[in-house]
Amino acid sequence: MKRMILLALALLLLAGCGGKEAAVSPALTVDGTTFTHESAVDEILTALGEDFTYYEAISCVYDGMDKTYDYGDVTVYTYPDGDTDQLMELYCTGGDVSAQGITIGSTKDEVVKTFGTGYTEEGSVLSYSLKATEAQNTPASLYFELEDETVTAIAITAEHREE
Numbered sequence: 001m002k003r004m005i006l007l008a009l010a011l012l013l014l015a016g017c018g019g020k021e022a023a024v025s026p027a028l029t030v031d032g033t034t035f036t037h038e039s040a041v042d043e044i045l046t047a048l049g050e051d052f053t054y055y056e057a058i059s060c061v062y063d064g065m066d067k068t069y070d071y072g073d074v075t076v077y078t079y080p081d082g083d084t085d086q087l088m089e090l091y092c093t094g095g096d097v098s099a100q101g102i103t104i105g106s107t108k109d110e111v112v113k114t115f116g117t118g119y120t121e122e123g124s125v126l127s128y129s130l131k132a133t134e135a136q137n138t139p140a141s142l143y144f145e146l147e148d149e150t151v152t153a154i155a156i157t158a159e160h161r162e163e
Contacts, residue, residue, distance in 0.1 A: 024115050024116070024118065024128040024130070025100070025142070026128075026130065026140045026141055026142040026156040026157070026158075027099065027100075027142070027156065028092060028097060028098070028099050028142075028154060028155075028156050029097065029098050029099070030047070030048070030074055030090075030092060030095070030096065030097050031047070031048075031095065031096050031097075032096070033047045035047075035090055036156070037087065037130075037141075037156050037157065037159065038140075039087060039090075040087075041076070041078050041084070041085045041086065041087055044076055044087065044090065045069060045076065048069075048071055048074060048076070049071075051071065052069045052070055052071045053070040054067070054068070054069060054070075055067070055068040055070070056068070059079060059080055062079050062080045062081065062161075063080060064079075064080025065080055066078065066079050066080070067085060072094075072095075073092060073093050073094035073095035073097070074090070074091070074092050074093075074095060074097070075089075075090075075091045075092075076089075076090055076091075077089040077090075077091070079160060086158065086160070087158045088157065088158060088160055089155055089156070089157045089158070090155060090156050091153065091155040092104070092153060092155065093152065093153045097154055098154075099142060099144075099154050099156075100114050100115070101114060102114055102115075102144070102151060102154065103151070103154075104151055104152065105150060105151060106150070106151045107150055107151070108126065108144075108146055108149045108151075109149075111144050111151065112126075115128055115142070116128075124145055124146045124147060125143055125144070125145055125146070126143060126144045126146065127141050127142075127143040127144075128141060128142045128143070129141040130159070138157070138159065138160055138161070139159055140156070140157060140158050140159045141156065141157045142154075142155070142156050143155050143156075143157070
């Protein structure tokens, strides 16, 4: 009987340690298509369509051109990697966009309830990051911009070399 009481107490203590952290996946669903930090740029551009404004600039970090595809509420930022472009960031400020049910207009409390407390907060941005595979890299992340505790933008970033 004493063992059962000790086991029950141990289970209660373990259950109360830190609560359940939600698994964070740097993924966004835009107009019904889900993209991750590992999505190919061509796949993203094909899904979003041809109605974009295009910008490019010589990359400060990589050999080649950094490119921006602006769809209005959705912006795709890329960086050059040899003969291909890699996703740097997929940034959304409106439209049909969600991250595990969190949308533009969701509250900070809803974000934390969905993704947990393992975020960093800088100014009005909550960021959930994966661990970088290389020490010199910026990790992949999912982040939320807030205004008055309300989500105004959602973005994913891919792992890339620090600038």
